[in-house]
Amino acid sequence: MTLLEGLRVLDFTRVVVGPIASQLLADMGAEVYKVESIGVGDFSRQFFVREGVNGVSPSFLALNRNKRSICLDVRQPAGREIALRLANVCDVVIQNFRPGVMERLGLDYPALSRENPRLIYASASGYGLTGPRRLKAGQDLLAQAMSGVGWLTGEPDGPPMHAGPIIADYACGLLLVQGILAALWARERTGRGQAVSASLLDAMLHLQCEYLTAFLSSGHPERKNTRPLNRFYQTGDGKWLALSGTFGDNPVQEVCAALGLPDLSQDERFDTWEKANYTNGPALAEIFAERFRTRTRAEWLTILEARDILCAPVNTYAETFADEQVRQSVMVVEFDHPRAGRVRTIGLPIKFGQPAGAVRRPPPALGEHTDEILTMLDYSAEEIRRFRERRVVA
Numbered sequence: 218m219t220l221l222e223g224l225r226v227l228d229f230t231r232v233v234v235g236p237i238a239s240q241l242l243a244d245m246g247a248e249v250y251k252v253e254s255i256g257v258g259d260f261s262r263q264f265f266v267r268e269g270v271n272g273v274s275p276s277f278l279a280l281n282r283n284k285r286s287i288c289l290d291v292r293q294p295a296g297r298e299i300a301l302r303l304a305n306v307c308d309v310v311i312q313n314f315r316p317g318v319m320e321r322l323g324l325d326y327p328a329l330s331r332e333n334p335r336l337i338y339a340s341a342s343g344y345g346l347t348g349p350r351r352l353k354a355g356q357d358l359l360a361q362a363m364s365g366v367g368w369l370t371g372e373p374d375g376p377p378m379h380a381g382p383i384i385a386d387y388a389c390g391l392l393l394v395q396g397i398l399a400a401l402w403a404r405e406r407t408g409r410g411q412a413v414s415a416s417l418l419d420a421m422l423h424l425q426c427e428y429l430t431a432f433l434s435s436g437h438p439e440r441k442n443t444r445p446l447n448r449f450y451q452t453g454d455g456k457w458l459a460l461s462g463t464f465g466d467n468p469v470q471e472v473c474a475a476l477g478l479p480d481l482s483q484d485e486r487f488d489t490w491e492k493a494n495y496t497n498g499p500a501l502a503e504i505f506a507e508r509f510r511t512r513t514r515a516e517w518l519t520i521l522e523a524r525d526i527l528c529a530p531v532n533t534y535a536e537t538f539a540d541e542q543v544r545q546s547v548m549v550v551e552f553d554h555p556r557a558g559r560v561r562t563i564g565l566p567i568k569f570g571q572p573a574g575a576v577r578r579p580p581p582a583l584g585e586h587t588d589e590i591l592t593m594l595d596y597s598a599e600e601i602r603r604f605r606e607r608r609v610v611a
Contacts, residue, residue: 219246220573224401225307227300228252228284229324231259233357233383234341234417235313236280237390242309242397243283244565244574250303250590251284251581255611258288258583270557279562281580282552287591288584288611291322295609302594304329304336308410309397313341316351326412336410337400341393345416355417360385364421369428373441373499388420443498445505446472449531456514457531460505460521469493469501475524476508552576584611 224247228239236259243249253259264276290296301324304310310329312319319325319340326338340346343355361367361379371378396413404410422429428439442448446462446469462468469482487493487501509517514530521528530536537543550564565574587610591601604610 221246226309227303227307229312232261233386234390235311238393239311240280241394249284251286252289255288255290273557278560278580283577285586286581287587290609293609305333309337311339316346334409338412339393339397340414341389342416344418346414357383357385360417360421366421373443385417385421389415389417392420444494445498445502450506450509452514453510454513458514459529461527463526475521475526550576552579554579
């Protein structure tokens, strides 16, 4: 038995933030019914197709396994009725349309909970359900920009930078799953469901809670990273490593000893935390950088690790998946896809004492399970045929 076996999820989501949330639930055993528009489906089916696997979008492959797809026009009364019937047999609804869209369709929480008061209704959005930007389209880069992440990232004298991966979408999706599971636990005690929401902007603020606590409490903004003990250094073979100091009382002294340098913690330029990390941080970083260029990365990692200095290689993707630590983390899963063939992707990042994260089915073809889902809802073959004729389903 899987962890969430028996849990039914009605998934109206698309692109990234919603699909990552519903896939996490699906990986843990939930039955997920993915509602897609007729003809187009989830927009992510079209993303990066040229870089994909045999013409199949890697985005869709990465975020939609263990789901069933039904193509449904919820703008038609009959399509809305099918969605309502589905919601009545589900425990959770997830959607990431702009606020107001589901209300106009008659598929908002008040409408669905009247018939199914145990329903958990989870919404992901760009900016939340209130405020002047609530109706605007949200996107990962915009959330990084508005939250201050873009300003904080990058070199001190350089322009703003965004993180490489789409961290706002993933952070928001993870928070939404936490909210869903908490609401399910509350339902066990009260018998009633509730609405849950998370936004890209709030997720980015939460990721910075330490820095923002300092700012909100003192009024002093966090400074861009000048810290010589928390940065990347290039080594003599052209590769890079990450140095993150030590947990000791005098990390400058310990790193200097590992690098074969004099104890610069006694140098008046670097003899306080403020001087070593901020006031004269770039000068100390350049001393370290010059030293790191004298040996290969492998040599330096051996030296640093022998002294319990916090360090790691800056890996390319190829190096990442050749790394024995990554290999033993069991993060790569494989499945066969009818169009893409053998697909390798990233699996469930949570480990449990019982089986979870197995790929029970590959990402679905558009509308692959329409008839199956309608039959489950007790629609007859004749009703399904008429739905197809009227383009209510596909």
